[in-house]
Amino acid sequence: MRRRGRRRPLVWVALVAASVVFLYPFAWLLSASVKPGEQVFDNALFPQQVVLGNYAEIWRAAPVAAWLFNSVAVSLAAALTATVASSLVAFGFAYFRFPGRNALFGLVLATMMLPGAVTMIPVYLIWNEAGLASTQVPLWAGNLFGSAFYIFLLRQFFLGLPRELFEAARIDGASYWTLFWRIAVPLCKPAMVVTFVFELKASWSDLLKPLIYLRDPALYTLPRGLKALSDQFGQVGEQRWEIVLAGSVLTTLPMIIVFFLAQRHFVDGISTHRRTG
Known part of the structure; x- marks a missing residue:
């Protein structure tokens, strides 16, 4: 039981790290989809300017x-x-x-x-x-x-x-x-x-x-x-x-x-x- 208790935080850390690795591409995609065209590939995860009009534009x-x-x-x-x-x-x-x-x-x-x-x-x-x-x-x-x-x-x-x-x-x-x-x-x-x-x-x-x-x-x-x-x-x-x-x-x-x-x-x-x- 003690060994399991010690391993549990390590398991949680590993799961969180794996989740971040798998979620990062989608987070980048979501961020880039609301950026102006010139900022799409600036590698910033959080957009400096949010352009929701990109979604309206694709429908048009x-x-x-x-x-x-x-x-x-x-x-x-x-x-x-x-x-x-x-x-x-x-x-x-x-x-x-x-x-x-x-x-x-x-x-x-x-x-x-x-x-x-x-x-x-x-x-x-x-x-x-x-x-x-x-x-x-x-x-x-x-x-x-x-x-x-x-x-x-x-x-x-x-x-x-x-x-x-x-x-x-x-x-x-x-x-x-x-x-x-x-x-x-x-x-x-x-x-x-x-x-x-x-x-x-x-x-x-x-x-x-x-x-x-x-x-x-x-x-x-x-x-x-x-x-x-x-x-x-x-x-x-x-x-x-x-x-x-x-x-x-x-x-x-x-x-x-x-x-x-x-x-x-x-x-x-x-x-x-x-x-x-």
């Missing part, structure tokens, strides 16, 4: 509202489809006993070893053949087939559930869908939230797919729109980095809010995964 310079709506729609669709599809596949691997189950699951996990750049061109050709290459559909519809990482994560949670619950429900006449929807999903709600938040964040901050598929500025997501703003205001003679940084803050804030709203379920999901793993 670009259709930020439309980009925000597109990002919300695409991210929610991607997170929902990834969570539902991956949980269905994960439950199948956890509950059903069939020949070759482990080999098939290993094959699913092996797809995690494929870099995204390897499948980028074949996937684009598939969407192009379907006539959807210039729409927002490729940004989320690929999740209808699940994700190997999320399948692995959710399978571990489902394996931690007592099998007797499912067997008793089967004796009472419950269907396989009832086992999944009425028993597995409520008991693994934290894991579902973790999956949803992970994919929501990944889709929200994704720039590569919008760069590949989106051509119409009206369909841009926030990261793609921010890239367009950077190309516009980052050129020599037209440099207005304060506008670009204000857009970066607008892109970052929603995910911070989502994390704080889902923090309890997120932490519960991670701790439950450690116990069941």
Whole structure:
């Protein structure tokens, strides 16, 4: 107990130091976004002059509202489809006993070893053949087939559930869908939230797919729109980095809010995964 009492201040100091390191870039971004253009890169954490008009300027310079709506729609669709599809596949691997189950699951996990750049061109050709290459559909519809990482994560949670619950429900006449929807999903709600938040964040901050598929500025997501703003205001003679940084803050804030709203379920999901793993 004495050793723990002595170590606790050191742990707090280490945590505070790590927090400062991780928070400093965002603090700098927030500070630079409210500075005049000539003071953006002066390395001062506290601005000498606060210019809130940078945020009003970005709304006038670009259709930020439309980009925000597109990002919300695409991210929610991607997170929902990834969570539902991956949980269905994960439950199948956890509950059903069939020949070759482990080999098939290993094959699913092996797809995690494929870099995204390897499948980028074949996937684009598939969407192009379907006539959807210039729409927002490729940004989320690929999740209808699940994700190997999320399948692995959710399978571990489902394996931690007592099998007797499912067997008793089967004796009472419950269907396989009832086992999944009425028993597995409520008991693994934290894991579902973790999956949803992970994919929501990944889709929200994704720039590569919008760069590949989106051509119409009206369909841009926030990261793609921010890239367009950077190309516009980052050129020599037209440099207005304060506008670009204000857009970066607008892109970052929603995910911070989502994390704080889902923090309890997120932490519960991670701790439950450690116990069941």
